[in-house]
Amino acid sequence: xxxAVDAMGGDFAPQAVVAGAFQAAVEDRISVxxxxxxxxxxxxxxxxxxxxxxxxxxxxxEVVGMDEPAITPIRKKRRSSIRLCAELVRDGxxxxxVSAGNTGATMISAKMVMGTIEGVDRPALAAVVPSPxxxxxxxxxxxxxxxxxxxxxxxxxxGHFYAQEILGTRxxxxxxxxxxxxxxxxxxxxxxxxxxxxxTGFNFIGNVEGRDVFAGSVDVVVCEGxxxxxxxxxxxxxxxxxxxxxxxxMRRSWRTRFGYLLSRPAFKRVQQQTDYRETGAAxxxxxQGGCFIGHGRSNPKAIRSSIRRAFExxxxxxxxxxxxxxxxxxxxxxRLLRQQGSQELAL
Numbered sequence: 001x002x003x004a005v006d007a008m009g010g011d012f013a014p015q016a017v018v019a020g021a022f023q024a025a026v027e028d029r030i031s032v033x034x035x036x037x038x039x040x041x042x043x044x045x046x047x048x049x050x051x052x053x054x055x056x057x058x059x060x061x062e063v064v065g066m067d068e069p070a071i072t073p074i075r076k077k078r079r080s081s082i083r084l085c086a087e088l089v090r091d092g093x094x095x096x097x098v099s100a101g102n103t104g105a106t107m108i109s110a111k112m113v114m115g116t117i118e119g120v121d122r123p124a125l126a127a128v129v130p131s132p133x134x135x136x137x138x139x140x141x142x143x144x145x146x147x148x149x150x151x152x153x154x155x156x157x158x159g160h161f162y163a164q165e166i167l168g169t170r171x172x173x174x175x176x177x178x179x180x181x182x183x184x185x186x187x188x189x190x191x192x193x194x195x196x197x198x199x200t201g202f203n204f205i206g207n208v209e210g211r212d213v214f215a216g217s218v219d220v221v222v223c224e225g226x227x228x229x230x231x232x233x234x235x236x237x238x239x240x241x242x243x244x245x246x247x248x249x250m251r252r253s254w255r256t257r258f259g260y261l262l263s264r265p266a267f268k269r270v271q272q273q274t275d276y277r278e279t280g281a282a283x284x285x286x287x288q289g290g291c292f293i294g295h296g297r298s299n300p301k302a303i304r305s306s307i308r309r310a311f312e313x314x315x316x317x318x319x320x321x322x323x324x325x326x327x328x329x330x331x332x333x334x335r336l337l338r339q340q341g342s343q344e345l346a347l
Contacts, residue, residue, distance in 0.1 A: 001030075001031060001095050001311065001314055001315070002031045002032065002033050002056075002088075002093065002094040002095060003024075003030060003031070003032050003033070003094060003095065003096050003097070003098060003290075003307050003310045003311060003314075004032075004033045004035055004058075004084075004085040004088040004089060004093075004094035004096070004097045004098070005017060005021050005032055005033065005034055005035065005085070005097070005098045005099075005303070005307065006035055006036065006081045006082050006085050006097065006098065006099035006100070006101050006106075007021070007034045007035055007036030007037070007041055007081060008035075008036040008037065008060065008063040008081040008082075008101065009064075009081065009082060009099040009100045009101020009102070009106075009294075010099075010100030010101055010294065010296055010297070010298050010303075011066070011100075011296050011297050011298075012297070012298070012299060013036075013100070013101070014036055014037065014040055014041060014044060015044060016298060016299050016300050016302075016303060017034075017036075017100065017298075017300075017303050018034065018041055018044040018045060018048070019044070019048065019300035019303070020298070020299070020300035020301065020302065020303025020304040020306075020307065021034055021055060021303060021304075021307065022045065022048045022049075022051055022055065023300060023301075023303075023304040024303070024304045024307040024308065024311075025051045025052065025054035025055050026049075026051060026052055026054070027304075028304070028307070028308055028311070029052075029054065030054065030307055030308070030311050031054045031055075031056075032054060032055050032056070032307065033055075033056050033057075033058050033085075033088060033093070033094050034055055034056070034057050034058070035057075035058045035060050035081045035084050035085050035088070036058075036059075036060050036063070036081045037059070037060070037063075038057050038058075038059035041057050042057060045057075058084060058088065060079055060080060060081040060083075060084045061079045062077040062078075062079045062080040062081070063077075063080060063081055064077055064080045064081075064082055064083075064101060064102050064105045065102065066101065066102050066296060068102060068105065069104075069105075070102065070104025070105050070107065070108045071105075071108055072102075072105055073086075073105050073108065073109045074108060074109070074112050074113075080105075081101075082097075082099050082101055082102070082105055082106055082109050083109050083113065085097040085098075085099060085109070086109040086110055086112075086113035086114050086291075087113055089114050089288075089289040089290070089291075090113055090114045090115070090288070090289070094289075095289060095290060095314040096289055096290025096291065096292065096310040096311075096313060096314050097110070097289070097290065097291055097292070097310075098281055098292045098294065098303070098306045098307055098310050099281075099292075099293060099294065100281070100293075100294035100295060100296060100298040100302070100303065100306070101296070103142070103293055103296075106284075106291065106293050107123070107125070107143055107284060107291075107293070110123065110284055110287045110289075110291040111123055111287060114287050114288045114289050114291065115287065115288045116286055116287055116288065117286050117287065117288060117319060117322060117323040117326060118323060118326070118327065119154070119323070119326035119327050120154055120158070120286035120322075120323075120326055121148075121150065121151055121154065122140075122143065122144045122147060122151045122154070122286065123143055123284050123285060123286035123287050123291075124139040124140035124143050124144065124151075124154075124155045124158060124159075124225075124284070124285050124286055125139065125140055125141050125142050125143040125225070125228075125282055125283075125284050125285075125293065126138065126139040126140075126141065126158070126159060126162055126282055126283050126284075126285050127139070127141045127228070127232050127282050128167070128279060128282075129213065129214060129232075129235065130214070131213075131214050131215065131216040132215065132216035133216035133217075133219075134167065134169070134216075134219075135167050136213055136214070136216075136218060136219055136220070136221060137159045137162055137163045137167070137172075137219065137220045137221070138213060138220075138221045138223070138228055138231065138232065139155050139158065139159050139220075139221075139222065139223075139228065139285065140155055140223065140224065140225040140228050141225065141228035141229050141231070141232045141282065142225050142228065142229040142232075143225050143284060144224070144225040145224070145225050145226045146224065146225075146226065147224045147225065148189075149189060149192045149193045149196050150196070152176070152193045152196075152197075152222050152223075152224070153193065153196050153197060153199075153200060154286070154326060155222045155285075156174050156197055156200050156202065156204070156220065156222045157200060157202070157322065157325055157326055158285040158286055158322050158326075159172070159174065159220035159221075159222060159285070160172050160174055160200075160202045160220055161318060161321050161322050161325060162220075162283065162285060162318065163219050163220050165316040165318050165321065166312055166313065166316060166318065167219075169219050171203050172202070172203060172219035172220050173203050173205045173217070173218050173219045173220070174197070174200070174202050174203060174204050174205065174218070174219070174220040174222065175204075175205050175206065175207065175208030175212065175218040175220070175221055175222070176190060176193055176194055176197055176204075176206065176207050176208065176221075176222050176223070177190075177207075177208060177209075177210070177213075177221050177222065177223035177227060177228075177231075178190045178194075178207040178208070178209065179209065180207060180209065181206065181207050181208070181209065182207065183206065183207065185207060186207065190207070193222075194206070194207065197222075199332070201332070205218060208221060210231065213231065213235075214235070279305065279309075280292070280294065280302065280305030280306040280307075280308060280309040281293050281294035281295075281298075281302075281305075281306035281309060281310070282294075283309070283310075283313060285319075285322065286322070287319070288319065289319060290310050290313045290314050290318075290319065292306050292309055292310045292313070294306045
């Protein structure tokens with residue numbers, strides 16, 4: 001099983017990416033295809049040591065910059081590192097790709113080159129956030145700014161199986177993000193989605209509010225990409241602010257400094273739960289194969305975590321399980337439509 005890694009993607013590429021891939025290969029025993037400037041990658045690997053035969057280099061002549069249009073790897077830079085990663089997955093030479101580079105370019109490459117799972121109209125970007133009961137999957141968090149009710153229902157299916165197979169949640173509770181718990185609350189679309197979510201056959205618990213995302217009362221939260229992205233970025237900013245506030249308060253006197261030293265292990269555990277370097281990249285669900293998009297500021301630790309997440313995804317054969325269940329959902333809908341048509345004819 002190979003993971004294709006965009007060695008040129010990210011603010012600290014290729015040094016951070018190569019170092020993280022080396023750690024994943026040597027310490028986690030994961031086979032990696034490093035895609036990018038072969039000469040630079042080889043020089044960096046020589047300094048790190050022997051990768052135990054678990055790293056291969058694929059040369060890419062071009063790089064998609066962080067500020068370039070998302071369509072660049074499709075129309076202009078066809079030999080870019082992110083485009084070649086997607087082609088490796090499409091051709092079966094790798095089972096997943098990991099990139100900390102241009103998010104839009106990565107999503108477009110995955111969708112256009114790798115293709116989407118049959119029955120999935122819009123892939124969704126999923127984020128895993130901490131909660132008192134473990135972890136909560138939120139999707140979509142940015143792949144689609146505007147979605148239709150059918151798309152959100154597909155997000156629910158993909159989020160259900162991600163929580164079940166990757167996070168180990170036996171019967172994930174699926175909620176629809178809205179402004180109130182009552183069925184009639186929200187926009188016209190959320191009210192329509194509420195009715196459609198009942199047909200998924202999963203453990204749909206109804207509407208949930210923003211406070212529920214981190215409360216442990218729901219395992220999968222479904223929303224439009226615009227809403228999900230605002231939610232995620234706000235949560236990241238709040239976590240950083242609270243962390244900085246606590247650190248400043250702890251430095252105010254010798255008593256608080258001493259208290260901080262005693263409670264430092266607890267603070268470290270909390271930081272690990274909220275640190276993107278620990279959680280790794282976010283999966284783009286609904287494409288043929290695995291696609292994981294990391295933070296632009298990813299350091300070696302974050303890259304290693306991202307490669308581990310991609311490996312777990314492939315090991316669980318998650319994209320095939322999603323494909324089977326999305327197809328079953330469509331068959332169930334077709335049967336329901338035929339039954340409704342028969343009843344109308346009878347009347």
